[in-house]
Amino acid sequence: MEDDLFPLLKAYGSLCPIRKLQWPIILPPTEIQEFLVEDLLLNPHFGSYPPDTAHQRSFWKWAIDNLESLREEIDERILEYYLQLLGQTKTEGLVAPSPSFRTYIWKRTGDMSPAMRRRKASQSSRYSQSHEWITLLESGTTIENGTTGLRTWSASFALADYLVKHPDLLKARVLEIGSGVGFLGIIIAKLQMHAQDNCPKSPLTRQSDVSLTLSDVDHDVLRRCQDNLALSCNSLNDHPNLSCRILDWSDVLDASLKSRTEQFMEDVDPDVIIGADLVYDIDIVPALVATLALALDRPTHSGSACRKAYIALTVRNEGTVDTFRTTAGKSMVANVLSGKALNVEEEALDERSSLAMNESLEGNHGFPVRLFVLSSKLGKQKAL
Numbered sequence: 001m002e003d004d005l006f007p008l009l010k011a012y013g014s015l016c017p018i019r020k021l022q023w024p025i026i027l028p029p030t031e032i033q034e035f036l037v038e039d040l041l042l043n044p045h046f047g048s049y050p051p052d053t054a055h056q057r058s059f060w061k062w063a064i065d066n067l068e069s070l071r072e073e074i075d076e077r078i079l080e081y082y083l084q085l086l087g088q089t090k091t092e093g094l095v096a097p098s099p100s101f102r103t104y105i106w107k108r109t110g111d112m113s114p115a116m117r118r119r120k121a122s123q124s125s126r127y128s129q130s131h132e133w134i135t136l137l138e139s140g141t142t143i144e145n146g147t148t149g150l151r152t153w154s155a156s157f158a159l160a161d162y163l164v165k166h167p168d169l170l171k172a173r174v175l176e177i178g179s180g181v182g183f184l185g186i187i188i189a190k191l192q193m194h195a196q197d198n199c200p201k202s203p204l205t206r207q208s209d210v211s212l213t214l215s216d217v218d219h220d221v222l223r224r225c226q227d228n229l230a231l232s233c234n235s236l237n238d239h240p241n242l243s244c245r246i247l248d249w250s251d252v253l254d255a256s257l258k259s260r261t262e263q264f265m266e267d268v269d270p271d272v273i274i275g276a277d278l279v280y281d282i283d284i285v286p287a288l289v290a291t292l293a294l295a296l297d298r299p300t301h302s303g304s305a306c307r308k309a310y311i312a313l314t315v316r317n318e319g320t321v322d323t324f325r326t327t328a329g330k331s332m333v334a335n336v337l338s339g340k341a342l343n344v345e346e347e348a349l350d351e352r353s354s355l356a357m358n359e360s361l362e363g364n365h366g367f368p369v370r371l372f373v374l375s376s377k378l379g380k381q382k383a384l
């Protein structure tokens with residue numbers, strides 16, 4: 001029964017459009033109504049981090065209509081809540097939707113460590129022990145305040161799925177570029193914490209070689225990202241090596257600013273670089289690739305594998321993605337950096353991620369997502 005109801009929980013939290021919802025007809029209406037009251041309406045998580053009001057209004061109308069069509073008596077608490085939602089000012093269609101919380105929920109693979117159990121002790125939903133929950137405050141529009149970074153984009157969902165399946169990649173010094181509001185960052189931080197929880201001999205401490213730095217060019221985006229990391233429901237307070245920093249890829253192409261990026265890479269010293277949906281504008285490609293080349297071409301530590309970047313791009317326009325592919329693989333960037341072209345491996349990612357209902361977000365219309373794995377042609381380099 002829990003599995004049949006889970007899609008509704010996921011859809012409610014991640015603001016999936018009502019037209020995509022399916023009523024779980026195989027279950028008795030009484031059970032569905034009990035779930036709606038206990039797991040959605042009275043769920044303390046949604047009390048603290050409510051989904052967008054307009055979304056809730058459509059969701060509860062849909063639920064009431066379905067229950068009524070089955071001649072089920074509607075629980076008073078649902079009716080009262082729906083009336084309350086109707087009473088709130090309706091401005092949709094007149095002004096852009098304001099930012100609201102989105103909660104993404106997925107089934108955990110593997111057992112919970114005692115540390116994870118302790119962190120989750122305060123969460124009471126029947127899905128909190130068996131599922132991962134992350135919550136972010138996100139913009140309701142594609143572009144807000146001149147940036148695309150205030151919402152989560154579809155390549156992030158596909159890359160998150162990939163990282164959940166390859167958590168060992170993240171036992172490293174990880175840098176995310178163009179982090180946006182922090183969806184991938186929160187998942188990476190959680191995976192790093194879980195990996196160390198399961199390895200009590202090398203706990204995650206300030207001295208460990210496992211860290212995460214999130215970066216973006218936009219101050220507002222980075223502030224929102226920091227706020228999202230700090231939401232108590234995301235339980236990241238125990239991660240000792242988590243930070244956010246400004247990084248502008250364009251700096252590397254400007255002789256007077258390039259040293260800023262060099263210093264950044266020196267400080268962060270990333271083994272693994274992550275990025276999702278970074279190429280929506282062809283003009284940004286040279287700066288992005290040059291930044292990646294600068295990060296990857298640095299000498300590695302003694303005994304460590306070569307640095308790698310995992311960049312997931314949504315193929316909205318073949319030409320734009322092809323420009324990224326060829327720029328990374330050709331010597332064009334080498335001219336800028338007096339280095340070598342990068343190794344480029346490529347694979348398709350599953351854009352129908354199980355992590356989130358990515359079709360729920362405007363602009364995420366099920367385009368294919370490609371993963372580019374970049375590394376330095378110098379391969380394993382001289383030990384430091």
Ligand SMILES: C[S@@+](CC[C@H](N)C(=O)[O-])C[C@H]1O[C@@H](n2cnc3c(N)ncnc32)[C@H](O)[C@@H]1O
Nearest residue numbers: 148149152153156178179180217248249276277
């Ligand atoms: C489409 S958003 C993707 C955000 C996030 N990675 C995701 O998938 O949800 C692109 C991100 O790249 C950032 N960005 C754009 N130009 C940049 C630059 N020159 N340097 C660093 N970040 C940049 C934007 O601020 C934005 O957060």
